[in-house]
Amino acid sequence: MLRQGNAQGPVVLRGTAADRTLPERLGALPVFGANGAVALHEIANIRLADQPSVLLRRDQSPVITVTARAAGLTSQQIVDAVNPAIKGLNLAPGHRIELGGDIEESADANAGIETYFPFALLGMAGLFLWQFGSLRKTAIIMASLPFVLIGASVGLKLSGEAMSFTATLGLLALAGIIVNNAVLLLERVQEERDAGRDLKDAVATAAAIRLRPIVMTKLTCITGLIPLFLFGGALWRPMAAAMIGGLALGTLITLVLIPALYALLFREKQTASAAWSPNSELTS
Incomplete structure (x- = not known):
């Protein structure tokens, strides 16, 4: 293969078996040109060297790809392990x-979530307001969302x-x-208030x-996630751990938080006016 810059073309040589196997014999091969024949070693440097058969490029730049499989490790764990060596x-x-x-795919997906998640929150708030x-x-409903992160963080840490x-x-x-827990609680509170x-x-x-x-619904969900946590491997174990922690801690906090916030925000104002009746007596 003859390469000139980014261009390459095939070069085919014909000769006897001895000429093809001995490099020093290769240099004596005649090369014919306009001025006659000259030996190959007179116009070229002949040496044995390894060259890639295919030149790979990415984003118009030459690239060498090194691949590896690390069983039992997530992509983030691999990044944390190799980054110190790369920086050195x-x-x-x-x-x-x-x-x-x-x-790279995980980073792109996370970037997409960070970009569009605020719009999803606005959409949720709009639906609840409607x-x-x-x-x-x-x-009150939206206030329960931060506790999801707390519960998931505890699950991942443990x-x-x-x-x-x-x-x-x-x-x-x-x-x-x-959020569904909060909706169910608020609807029931409203039913009780409508009942007097x-x-x-x-x-x-x-x-x-x-x-x-x-509680029974969330325990059922947690039970269903346990096999995924135990046998899901490095890919699905973080998801199961986050959901189990969020369901356990988030549900308990929500059961206390939602009633407390409702009582706080909807408390009735007390008036200090005195009631008058015909039997009331004036005293001085």
């Missing part, structure tokens, strides 16, 4: 090292798993589940009635 390398000018494969017609109720793309997907799923109960009794009754269904 002294690269020649014009050379750089980039991480690709699952690492459903309940109350800014206070919408604020299990020793890293925050990965699948764990992020678990967080998104948890957001909908925990005062604020304190309505909140306490609704929390007591919804406690068992919510």
Whole structure:
């Protein structure tokens, strides 16, 4: 193969078996030109060297790809392991090292989630505002979302798993589940108040009635996630750990937080006016 810059073309030589196997015999081969024949070694330097059969490029730049499989490790764990070694390398000018494969795909996916997740939150808030017609109720529901992150973080910490793309997907799923708890509680509180109960009794009754269904539902979800956590491998274990932690801690916090916030935001103002009746007596 003859290369000139980025162009390359095939070169075919014909000769006897001895000429093809002995490099020194190769230099004596005649090369015919306009001025006659000359020996090959007179116009070329002949040496044995390894050359790539294919030149790979990425983003119009030459690239050498090194691939590896690390069983039992997530992409983030691999990044944390190789980054110190990469930073210690002294690269020649014009050379750089980039991480690709699952690492690159996870980074792109996380960037997409970070970009569009705020719009998803705004959409959720808009739906709740449309459903309940109350800014206070919408604020109560949205206030339960940060506790999803707390529960998921505890689950990842206790299990020793890293925050990965699948764990992020678990967080998104948890957001909908925990918000559902808040919606059920608020609807029951409103039913109790419509039935004539005062604020304190309505909140306490609704929390007591919804406690068992919510807890049993979340225990069922956690039980279903245990096989995924035990046998899901490095890819799915972070997701299962995040969801189990978020369901356990997030549900418990929500069962206390939502009634407390409702009682706080919807408390009735006490008036200090005195009631008058015909039997009242004036004293001086």
